[in-house]
Amino acid sequence: MSKQDVEAAEVVASGDGLDRVEAPVTWRTYAMCVFASFGGIFFGYDSGYIGGVQGMNYFIHMIDGPNATALKGSESSLIVSILSAGTFVGALVAGDFADYFGRRVTIILGCLIFIIGVILQTASAGLGLLVGRRVVAGLGVGFVSAIIILYMSEIAPKKVRGAIVSGYQFCITIGILLAACVTYATQNFTTSSSYRIPIGIQMLWALILAIGLMFLPESPRYYVKKGKVEEARIALGRVRGQDPTSHYIEAELAEIRANHEYELRVIPQTGYWGSWLMCFSGSFGSASSNLRKTILGITLQMMQQWTGVNFVFYYSTVFLKGTGAISNPFLMSLIFTLVNVLSTPLSFWFVERFGRRSMLLWGAVGMTICEFIVAIIGVTVGFNKTHMEGDATIANNISAVNAQIAFIAIYIFFFATTWGPGAWVLIGEIFPLSIRSRGVGLSTSSNWFWNFVIGYITPYLVGVDHANLQSSIFFLWGSLCATCIAYAYFLVPETKGLTLEQVDQMLNEVSPRKSAAWKPHTTFVGLEEKEKHASA
Numbered sequence: 001m002s003k004q005d006v007e008a009a010e011v012v013a014s015g016d017g018l019d020r021v022e023a024p025v026t027w028r029t030y031a032m033c034v035f036a037s038f039g040g041i042f043f044g045y046d047s048g049y050i051g052g053v054q055g056m057n058y059f060i061h062m063i064d065g066p067n068a069t070a071l072k073g074s075e076s077s078l079i080v081s082i083l084s085a086g087t088f089v090g091a092l093v094a095g096d097f098a099d100y101f102g103r104r105v106t107i108i109l110g111c112l113i114f115i116i117g118v119i120l121q122t123a124s125a126g127l128g129l130l131v132g133r134r135v136v137a138g139l140g141v142g143f144v145s146a147i148i149i150l151y152m153s154e155i156a157p158k159k160v161r162g163a164i165v166s167g168y169q170f171c172i173t174i175g176i177l178l179a180a181c182v183t184y185a186t187q188n189f190t191t192s193s194s195y196r197i198p199i200g201i202q203m204l205w206a207l208i209l210a211i212g213l214m215f216l217p218e219s220p221r222y223y224v225k226k227g228k229v230e231e232a233r234i235a236l237g238r239v240r241g242q243d244p245t246s247h248y249i250e251a252e253l254a255e256i257r258a259n260h261e262y263e264l265r266v267i268p269q270t271g272y273w274g275s276w277l278m279c280f281s282g283s284f285g286s287a288s289s290n291l292r293k294t295i296l297g298i299t300l301q302m303m304q305q306w307t308g309v310n311f312v313f314y315y316s317t318v319f320l321k322g323t324g325a326i327s328n329p330f331l332m333s334l335i336f337t338l339v340n341v342l343s344t345p346l347s348f349w350f351v352e353r354f355g356r357r358s359m360l361l362w363g364a365v366g367m368t369i370c371e372f373i374v375a376i377i378g379v380t381v382g383f384n385k386t387h388m389e390g391d392a393t394i395a396n397n398i399s400a401v402n403a404q405i406a407f408i409a410i411y412i413f414f415f416a417t418t419w420g421p422g423a424w425v426l427i428g429e430i431f432p433l434s435i436r437s438r439g440v441g442l443s444t445s446s447n448w449f450w451n452f453v454i455g456y457i458t459p460y461l462v463g464v465d466h467a468n469l470q471s472s473i474f475f476l477w478g479s480l481c482a483t484c485i486a487y488a489y490f491l492v493p494e495t496k497g498l499t500l501e502q503v504d505q506m507l508n509e510v511s512p513r514k515s516a517a518w519k520p521h522t523t524f525v526g527l528e529e530k531e532k533h534a535s536a
């Protein structure tokens with residue numbers, strides 16, 4: 001037996017100080033998690049391509065006739081936001097599937113639904129059909145976006161879990177970038193291929209993910225929940241790159257089981273609806289109650305959407321066209337997208353070095369400052385001050401508009417390195433196993449719900465024929481980001497470096513503000529031993 005194996009065996013025997021020993025992270029483990037993060041690509045792509053398609057002349061003429069120059073606000077709202085309606089429902093029900101059939105099978109099922117939705121959308125040639133079929137694809141995206149987070153958080157080693165789930169966000173950004181590139185390439189086509197190619201190509205991402213997942217193991221925590229201990233041992237051995245009988249696997253499995261059994265003992269088991277109600281049990285005042293965790297997950301995703309990020313990704317093409325300051329709005333939105341992709345990898349380091357709490361706190365500060373600067377320049381010399389030249393609206397001060405664009409790019413940098421990945425990382429960590437799949441599903445639905453609301457109302461807020469806020473909409477996003485600062489300070493716990501079971505313990509013992517200083521002091525195996533001694 002190696003020295004490390006002996007140490008691990010002692011830990012299992014003593015039930016204490018589990019954090020001293022854990023299996024070394026292997027390349028195989030990294031490879032599995034990185035592959036799973038691929039799911040982010042079609043989340044990003046599917047939400048990203050629609051902004052470009054809406055600005056295409058062929059598409060505009062197809063929907064509104066040959067003389068139209070832009071879609072009506074109501075049409076734009078519907079097309080953008082309807083995807084989120086499908087995803088909302090998908091994410092909500094996916095948790096049940098994940099608990100029943102397993103995380104992996106549920107993701108594969110999501111890919112299949114998505115492929116069907118994409119085939120239907122590609123074949124559509126009118127607003128009604130396109131919208132209806134986007135709902136089907138949305139259902140698939142909902143399944144995948146919720147359950148990938150669950151799967152990755154459950155298989156990743158604690159030391160790199162934050163970085164790995166941030167990899168999912170990185171893939172979302174690559175998806176958005178790919179969408180921008182494809183729509184840029186097809187925008188001037190004079191046939192239906194201009195919009196059909198960007199829609200149809202997405203099938204490829206779903207195929208790659210579904211086929212790849214067939215070769216990956218199921219989440220060991222799912223097997224523990226199902227009482228299939230031997231399967232859990234084998235799956236854990238595979239994800240850790242260790243022999244299933246090694247002491248590393250023994251120690252980790254013992255802790256996952258003890259934690260689950262502890263929860264079963266303290267939380268009364270009820271029927272199907274009762275188990276949904278369990279997500280809302282306890283009082284809001286206690287950080288360890290399920291209610292508090294569920295509200296935290298739901299609001300984290302809500303606040304992430306309230307930062308206003310999708311305003312930039314969904315509407316910047318259309319929005320920038322309106323100033324006349326930018327000769328090529330497509331290229332401009334491509335630049336925002338590039339900033340998003342290139343900054344996200346920094347979060348892999350931030351999330352493990354500074355932790356989730358500081359990351360969200362300082363990210364919100366950075367975003368608030370940038371958004372207020374954009375809004376203030378807009379009402380003084382920038383975006384909102386225009387004149388007419390013939391039929392075109394032209395900004396009076398092009399340099400001021402350029403400065404606004406630069407601050408929007410810096411704002412994207414802050415989002416991409418903090419709230420973008422941070423919200424996903426945290427929702428994978430804060431729920432106990434008994435409600436994890438539903439908790440993650442509810443939180444992901446909240447992301448899509450708010451995505452839907454923002455996608456729907458934005459054209460009305462900025463449209464010339466409606467509220468016509470122009471760039472003053474950044475006052476709204478800035479104020480909401482300021483709320484994110486207080487939110488992160490009072491409500492977000494630090495979960496860095498802890499196993500999912502230790503996160504549970506930490507939430508039971510301290511408030512979010514004290515969580516960064518909390519250290520694991522006992523294990524669920526240890527607690528179990530103590531309870532046994534006490535009752536003997």
Ligand code: BGC
Pocket residue numbers: 047169172173176304309310313340419420421447451
């Ligand atoms: C958000 C998406 C957003 C994307 C931008 C994700 O974390 O949930 O709504 O479009 O980041 O990178």
